Amino acid sequence: MQRAAAIIGSAIFLVIAPGTLAVYVPWYLTHWHFAPPLFPIARVLGAADVVVHDHLVAPEILARLPRRATRIYAGKQRGRHTMTQGEINRLLVSLARQGKRIVRLKGGDPFIFGRGGEEALALARAGIAFEVIPGITAATGVAAAAGIPLTHRALAEACVLVTGSRRKGDADLDWEGLARPGQTIVVYMGLAGLERVSRELIAHGLSPRTPAAIIQQGTTASQRIVAGTLAGLPRLAAQAHLRAPTLIVIGRVVRLRRVLGGFMRSLPARPALDRARGTAQRVR
Amino acid sequence: MQRAAAIIGSAIFLVIAPGTLAVYVPWYLTHWHFAPPLFPIARVLGAADVVVHDHLVAPEILARLPRRATRIYAGKQRGRHTMTQGEINRLLVSLARQGKRIVRLKGGDPFIFGRGGEEALALARAGIAFEVIPGITAATGVAAAAGIPLTHRALAEACVLVTGSRRKGDADLDWEGLARPGQTIVVYMGLAGLERVSRELIAHGLSPRTPAAIIQQGTTASQRIVAGTLAGLPRLAAQAHLRAPTLIVIGRVVRLRRVLGGFMRSLPARPALDRARGTAQRVR
Numbered sequence: 001m002q003r004a005a006a007i008i009g010s011a012i013f014l015v016i017a018p019g020t021l022a023v024y025v026p027w028y029l030t031h032w033h034f035a036p037p038l039f040p041i042a043r044v045l046g047a048a049d050v051v052v053h054d055h056l057v058a059p060e061i062l063a064r065l066p067r068r069a070t071r072i073y074a075g076k077q078r079g080r081h082t083m084t085q086g087e088i089n090r091l092l093v094s095l096a097r098q099g100k101r102i103v104r105l106k107g108g109d110p111f112i113f114g115r116g117g118e119e120a121l122a123l124a125r126a127g128i129a130f131e132v133i134p135g136i137t138a139a140t141g142v143a144a145a146a147g148i149p150l151t152h153r154a155l156a157e158a159c160v161l162v163t164g165s166r167r168k169g170d171a172d173l174d175w176e177g178l179a180r181p182g183q184t185i186v187v188y189m190g191l192a193g194l195e196r197v198s199r200e201l202i203a204h205g206l207s208p209r210t211p212a213a214i215i216q217q218g219t220t221a222s223q224r225i226v227a228g229t230l231a232g233l234p235r236l237a238a239q240a241h242l243r244a245p246t247l248i249v250i251g252r253v254v255r256l257r258r259v260l261g262g263f264m265r266s267l268p269a270r271p272a273l274d275r276a277r278g279t280a281q282r283v284r
Numbered sequence: 285m286q287r288a289a290a291i292i293g294s295a296i297f298l299v300i301a302p303g304t305l306a307v308y309v310p311w312y313l314t315h316w317h318f319a320p321p322l323f324p325i326a327r328v329l330g331a332a333d334v335v336v337h338d339h340l341v342a343p344e345i346l347a348r349l350p351r352r353a354t355r356i357y358a359g360k361q362r363g364r365h366t367m368t369q370g371e372i373n374r375l376l377v378s379l380a381r382q383g384k385r386i387v388r389l390k391g392g393d394p395f396i397f398g399r400g401g402e403e404a405l406a407l408a409r410a411g412i413a414f415e416v417i418p419g420i421t422a423a424t425g426v427a428a429a430a431g432i433p434l435t436h437r438a439l440a441e442a443c444v445l446v447t448g449s450r451r452k453g454d455a456d457l458d459w460e461g462l463a464r465p466g467q468t469i470v471v472y473m474g475l476a477g478l479e480r481v482s483r484e485l486i487a488h489g490l491s492p493r494t495p496a497a498i499i500q501q502g503t504t505a506s507q508r509i510v511a512g513t514l515a516g517l518p519r520l521a522a523q524a525h526l527r528a529p530t531l532i533v534i535g536r537v538v539r540l541r542r543v544l545g546g547f548m549r550s551l552p553a554r555p556a557l558d559r560a561r562g563t564a565q566r567v568r
Contacts, residue, residue: 109420109424109428111424111428111432111434111435113435115437116433117433117435117436117540117544118437120431120548121543123547124543124546125543127547128547129547129548130548131548132428132429134420134425135420136393136420140393140396140419140421144394144416145416145418149400149401151395151401151445151447152401152402157458158457158458158462159444160444160467161442162441162442163435163441173442174441174442176464177442178442180461181458183458256401256405259408260401260404262408263404263407263408263411263412263413264414264415264416
């Protein structure tokens with residue numbers, strides 16, 4: 001399944017080589033500033049000479065690209081990176097210097113664990129202008145499709161977003177900070193580290209009975225939700241043979257999906273595990 | 285200025301009375317699941333009998349509503365609430381029971397400090413089915429337009445979202461948790477409490493020199509950014525006579541906009557204060 005994050009919104013970098021800015025500005029400003037939900041993204045895509053895209057971009061979006069546009073796949077899946085981040089940065093700079101109109105197409109939002117800041121910085125340092133169209137980040141889109149409001153009065157007054165995808169040299173997650181009560185925790189790309197997330201949060205004071213859910217391929221027709229307690233979730237996820245991409249949501253708001261899930265019509269019905277209810281249930 | 289949050293994406297609740305679901309499902313599933321960035325929101329709006337909308341919805345979006353649709357304004361501005369949340373909840377239930385096709389149109393994302401969970405819960409408890417289309421929440425959209433990536437390797441490995449808008453009986457913010465290093469803090473609706481936010485975070489250990497910015501009417505043509513340090517921001521914001529709606533971003537990532545801001549072409553140039561640079565600068 002290629003399209004989970006893209007389904008919830010694709011972020012687009014418009015990378016504009018110096019001197020070509022005027023080509024874009026008139027219609028871009030008109031449409032983006034005054035009505036983004038109606039924003040004709042097809043027109044942005046249609047203007048591309050080159051599209052550099054990631055793993056989580058829906059084929060339906062790629063299908064809208066003009067035939068003449070060169071497509072470059074720069075996807076990074078766990079253990080299968082086509083390019084390093086440095087190579088992607090250099091590619092964007094190099095293409096822009098050739099005067100190409102580039103669309104950098106990413107799943108989700110480029111500035112929330114999307115490394116969009118690093119790419120933007122590389123462009124800025126090379127003196128290349130660009131535009132950023134924010135996307136719907138997985139936390140928002142996937143949780144909504146799962147019937148979980150990330151904030152809710154009296155249940156969660158804050159929401160913290162972290163990534164479970166770590167590289168060598170990264171600082172460890174601030175377990176003590178994450179384990180503070182009253183906030184919803186969203187872990188991006190956390191499947192591989194789920195057992196550790198559960199263990200550390202409990203060790204740092206979060207109740208083992210805190211409601212928690214892991215959602216695979218959220219917002220797609222292949223969405224699967226496994227819900228239970230913080231202590232029990234790793235075992236349930238293993239039993240369900242979940243695969244990336246996933247999103248983990250931890251906190252009392254997870255309980256709301258038991259009420260909301262049955263009335264949401266956002267997704268086609270599909271069976272999933274929900275041990276908190278004691279039975280498999282259909283996901284809406 | 286009425287349209288800040290709407291400009292960054294409007295969330296739509298499709299509230300569907302029991303029995304009318306079939307009207308929506310076919311095209312809804314087709315378009316939403318397979319290509320949301322191309323999703324013809326105009327068609328959703330076009331199907332509405334009644335639209336219940338908030339303050340932060342762009343007039344350009346309201347202009348797309350069919351003439352026959354009844355519009356109900358349920359906006360809440362500081363100190364000027366047309367309806368209480370309970371009244372809004374009851375209104376939605378009552379309209380759905382009359383068999384109306386309702387679009388509940390909110391600025392931003394309904395499940396991030398949008399009280400969408402409360403409305404959805406009221407509907408679910410009344411046995412009314414609905415759909416939720418996630419929006420782009422202010423943190424993502426406004427920060428991106430301001431040239432601030434909310435996460436960035438080595439600068440911020442986590443991002444916490446809180447609201448400065450409190451009501452009687454709400455727990456105080458978890459200042460100790462917010463003041464932990466290594467995360468970006470985003471405060472929604474924080475202008476009135478900015479002085480307190482600054483004081484409490486410093487009292488709880490955050491460096492007074494932590495970069496911080498407050499953005500008024502982010503993503504609109506009237507966007508204004510005031511940037512400085514956590515300690516100095518309240519005075520700068522007062523000098524600039526900022527008005528709601530605003531978004532506050534605190535953390536080392538704020539520094540990136542000094543590099544990125546000059547190369548972003550997301551907004552028309554407009555002067556704003558940036559004391560960190562020592563001079564007024566143009567916002568891109």
